[in-house]
Amino acid sequence: MKKILDLIGAQVQAAFADAGYEARYGRVTLSNRPDLCEYQCNGALAAAKAYHKAPIVIAEEVLEKLEKLEMFSEVSAVKPGFLNLKLSGAYLVSYLSEIAQSDKLGCGPADSHRKVVLDYGGPNVAKPLHVGHLRSAVIGESLKRICRFMGDEVIGDVHLGDWGLQMGLIIEELKDRQPELPYFDENYRGEYPKEAPFTISELEEIYPAASARSKEDEVFAKRAHDATFRLQNREPGYWALWEHIMRVSVEDLKKNYEKLNVTFDIWKKESDAQPYIPGMIQRMKEKGLAHESQGALVVDVKQESDTKEIPPCMLVKSDGATLYPTTDLATLVEREELFDPDMVLYVVDKRQELHFTQVFRCAKMAGIVPDETELRFLGFGTMNGKDGKPFKTRAGGVMRLETLIGEITQAVYDKVQENRTVDEQEAWEMSGKIALSALKYGDLSNQASKDYIFDVDRFTAFEGNTGPYILYTIVRIKSILRKYAENIGGDPERAELREPVNSSEKALMLLLARFGDVMDQVYRELAPHKLCAYIYELSNTFNSFYHETKILAEQDRDRQSGYIALICLAKQVLEKSIDLLGFSAPDRM
Known part of the structure; x- marks a missing residue:
């Protein structure tokens, strides 16, 4: 359309x-x-x-x-x-009627169907999700939904950090705490236990303790480096422990991402890229791209057009260790082999822009990805507290994501209970949906690249440019449609649009007619904040129409049918929009 x-x-x-x-x-x-x-x-x-x-x-x-x-x-x-x-009103009615009957409300598909690998989330295993993981998950999930809605084939990859020094730290700390475990016995030849020797809570305590210890104990730090090396060489006991760490961590990560209504199609990890590293480095050498510099293996990626210094991309350190660029390049090799994507999109902290500039240039220079494949970095800003600094707990620590969700849900629940029109269970279910809208809309309504202030009081307000206000508008429409069916006996699905009779009705029609144009821009620019701006304007426009129009009291049944058809379409557009942003509306508030 x-x-x-x-x-x-x-x-x-x-x-x-x-x-x-x-x-x-x-x-x-x-x-x-x-x-x-x-x-x-x-x-x-x-x-x-x-x-x-x-x-x-x-x-x-x-x-x-x-x-x-x-x-x-x-x-x-x-x-x-x-x-x-x-x-003209007649033209608007004709166009909106076509939108209402179309599968995608007049949107898409985009001019070109793309296969997109979307890299978002990126947590490290053995660590709890914290507020620093919020933006990648929320923005990435929304972009996945938007691109799919517009016709792309999207493969969402969490891309876990599972192969670094944190593994060696955990193993050595566990070895000191439980030296009797068979994983540390080099002579052990039996099957290793199927149950992990730790819970997720214990695992999350072990890592920070080991990390702090390594900063003060050089011997322990050396042991952790050695353990990481032994793991990466697949020493059986260490490998079995790694598998336990992965299973326990991933189960917990999935549970917490589910609370955010965030899902991934594949759960790839850094270790999956390891087999591709030797061949990738060999390719760099054969093409004359990789050369030694002070004992390290590097690739010069600076271009004449650069206005700022772009240092060489380091593949191998002087001690033989590989780095993040090495793993990311090898991951591109793997993605090319498995998916042959038209675009690889990374939703990552904007402070990593230099890293991805180096990786993308290396990948193109070496032919790891074809020239026509788009490698795109979407860098996001920081979520800050009211003091303008990165968001922290009251005690000054990094807040766990489930704690943040819990605090917002409690704040919403307190507001819901002020009304006291629903029972306890429904109040909590309703509060969960409203809290998620507050959290996600509060994030997504800001341009991704910009920092923003996280304000629980403002984000959970039922008025203003907030998620709860959008939900309240949808719930208001649902209430009108219920009353129309129950009190008047009308069928909203049989209602037909009519030409507008006042300016507020036409304003609502004009805004609904723009949905396709808005979605095209949101898709092309990968800009969920523009969809947020649109539905906020749409909510305001609907509410102006609602306050100026006697919808249920209208005596002219044809005219009333036109009103009902119009607000049905407004509800459809709003519900589709919030689904693309990653949340949903309750039936009442």
């Missing part, structure tokens, strides 16, 4: 051509003066230079062609050469 802006643009371009001018001057945009018109075209100003005519003359000639079209209720030419356009 064609977008409303494209349809209007096609008519205006045809009018320019009929008037004897190049069609390209008929570009139409949303009006920047909604008090004067709904859409506008400024092409006559540009055409005036090419055709040596006054722009108002050109605009008036095009106006004569446009006035004959049923699409418009009003067209005017305004000095120095603007064309102001208003859509």
Whole structure:
């Protein structure tokens, strides 16, 4: 289904051509003066230079062609050469009726179907999810849903950190605590226990203790490095312990991501890329890209067009150890082999931009990915507290993600209980949905690359630009539709749109007609915050219509049917939008 802006643009371009001018001057945009018109075209100003005519003359000639079209209720030419356009009510009804009957509410599919590997989440195993993991998960989940909705095939990969020094630290700390375990007996030849020798809570205590100890105890730090090396060489006992760590950690991670309504298609990890490293490094050497520098193996990635220093990408340290760039390049080799993607998209902290610049350049130079494959870095900013510093607990520590979710849910529950119209169980279920909307919308309504202030009181407010306000609008529509069915006996599904009779009704129609254009922009720019801005405007516009219109008290049944059909479509658009953002609405609030 064609977008409303494209349809209007096609008519205006045809009018320019009929008037004897190049069609390209008929570009139409949303009006920047909604008090004067709904859409506008400024092409006559540009055409005036090419055709040596006054722009108002050109605009008036095009106006004569446009006035004959049923699409418009009003067209005017305004000095120095603007064309102001208003859509007719009949055309809006026709277009919105088509949207309501389409599978995707008039959106997509995108011009080109892509296969996308989306790298988001990225937690380290053996550590609890904390607020620092929130943005990658929330933004990545929304982008996955948006790209799929627009027709892409998306493979979401959590890409676990499971292969670094933290494993050696855990193993050595566990060895000191429980030296009798068979994993540390080099002469042990039996089967290792199926049950892990620790719980997730114990594991999460072991790592920080080991990390702190390694900073003060050089001998222990050396042991941890040696243990990491032995693990990476698949020493049986250490490998069996690693498998326990992975299983216990992943089970806990899945449980916590589920609370965020975040899922992944594959649970790949850094260790999966290890078999690809030798071949990848050999390829770099054969192409003359990798060379030694002070004992390390590096690739020069600086380009003449660089305006800032881009250091060489280090593949192997002087002591033979590989690094994050090595693993990320090997992961690209693996992804190319397994998925042959058109794009690999990384949703990562923006402070890692230099790292990914180096990795992407290496990958292209070495031919790890084809030239036409897009490697894209979407860097996000920091979630800060009211003091403007990275969000912390009251005690100054890093807050666990489940603690944050719990605090927001409790804050919402307290507000819900003030109303006291629902029982305990429903109150908690409702609070969970509202809290998730507060958390996700609070994050996604900000441009991803920018830092933002996390304010529980503001994010959980039922008024203003918040998730709960969006949900409240949806719930209000649901309530009207229930009353229409129960008290009046009407069937919302049989309601039919009618031409608008007042400005607030037409404003709602115009905004719903823009959904396809908005989604196209959100998809192209990978910008969930623009979808948030749209549904906030849509919620405000609906609520203005609601307050100015007696929907249920309307005596004219045809007119009432038109109102019901319109708010049904508003509900559909709002519900689809919040689903793309990763949350849902309760039936009442």
